[in-house]
Amino acid sequence: MSLSRREFVKKGAAASAAFTILPAHVLGMRGDSGRPLAPSDKLNIVGVGVGGRGAGVLREFKGHNIIALCDVDWRYSEKAFDEYPDVKLYQRLYYDFRKMYDDLEESIDVVMCATSDHTHAVIAAQAIAMGKHVYVEKPLTHTVYESRLLTKLADKHKVATQMGNQCASDDGVRKVCEAIWSGMIGEVTKVEAFTDRPIWPQGLPRPVEEQTPHSELDWDSFLGPAPYRPYHSIYTPWNWRGWWDFGTGALGDMACHILQPVTLALNLKHAVSVLGSSTPLLTDCAPNAQRVHFKFPAREPINNIPMPALSVIWYDGGLRPDLPEGWPEGRDLNHHGGGVIFHGTRDTLIVGCYGSDPWLLSGNELPEPVSTRKITDGHYMDFIHACKESPENRRVCASDFSTAGPLNEMVVMGVLAVRLQTLNKELLWDGERMEFTNISDNEEMKIMIEDGFSIKDGHPTFDKTFTDYFNAKTFAQELIKHNYREGYTLPAMP
């Protein structure tokens, strides 16, 4: 009987499980045994989601042992697999991360996760609960609850963590923070930020035609914890970003980069309210353009610089903030895919996407950063160093989940403001309890399924189809904490 490639490798993977590759901690060298690893010691790393961004992240971990790879689409990830001939030779290729963990738990030191947003939490939470260090791409998770959980689990299990918003380790972010903490732009009461994304399809109704996935795509594993949907090639690879079940739209895709210097410099935690609006909002797909207004309470002063109540306003899909007064004519506010304006009482600070190339509207020079830690080896190797250090002596990574978690909570809560916009009110947010406090038990809402429009006899004809009315509170709760499909669970909240 001939076996398909998929069956062959599934069987092979099971056979290879008999061999354990000694991980760093078994050799008595990992931090939690109290003795840090020497810089030369190699970590055993597995990658989950390697067809796109994941391949690049793994390359950054060069010099370490990439011992196994997991991807639901082996055709898309073939090039990435080819980079690791030993992994192929020993048949440590997987479709399902749960099987890989079962087979290799003893051997793994680090899990790198670069799947679509909706599976980050299940992949990372289980890894952390097994005591593994995790590098997770941005946005950290799909929901607020998942962010809180990963933050608390990481703290409980004392593992090294890093979210993939690589600019967190760059000097641009340090420069922004130190400028604000020096008082040179005064008190900040408004920040505006934008991205030129989406560059993928959005604003679409769900496809009606059901397609058959190619033979090397495990569609069920792609869906993972999400509700069942028939396969269509419009979802994966890459374009899942625009579909609510799998992605978080342009805000989720870019805000963890763009707002990193904002949340860090201004010490933001929970917003107290949020208001979203957008181009037509459909049930399944993110809208083409959005605006989200977050309000934050006053915070403790930093270096005696007051941190008053603050508005953070986000724009995407071609929308942008107004150019501030005194803007140099002809200069593009969009720098590498977006930008940020910090409106201070003494000056206006402009920052590009990824915290890049900050400058002051007054023309004054920004000083070079001196008081914050310079990350000399970059975002990826700084994480690897952290994995080798004991928890007590670990230099916390720039996007350790203790900071990445709250940033991500803010971002994915902003997504909810857009999804709940037909309630037509500013939503009040209780961050500690993870709930909107002004959606009443019996409140109802509906969302557009399709925005039909045609010209009939020379007249514009509108034909909008809506869902039935449904309970808004239950819907909001489901968006904050998903119910997963059978087979997928999270560890309890510590």
Ligand SMILES: NC(=O)c1ccc[n+]([C@@H]2O[C@H](COP(=O)([O-])OP(=O)(O)OC[C@H]3O[C@@H](n4cnc5c(N)ncnc54)[C@H](O)[C@@H]3O)[C@@H](O)[C@H]2O)c1
């Ligand atoms: N930091 C950055 O600059 C940056 C850049 C691009 C993407 N990203 C992030 O990386 C992640 C992946 O994005 P991408 O552009 O590579 O998407 P992609 O669709 O190109 O690649 C995702 C890969 O994960 C695989 N996959 C999906 N679900 C899986 C699962 N449950 N188990 C195993 N494999 C699975 C897919 O088959 C695919 O190979 C996203 O979170 C994205 O936001 C970050």
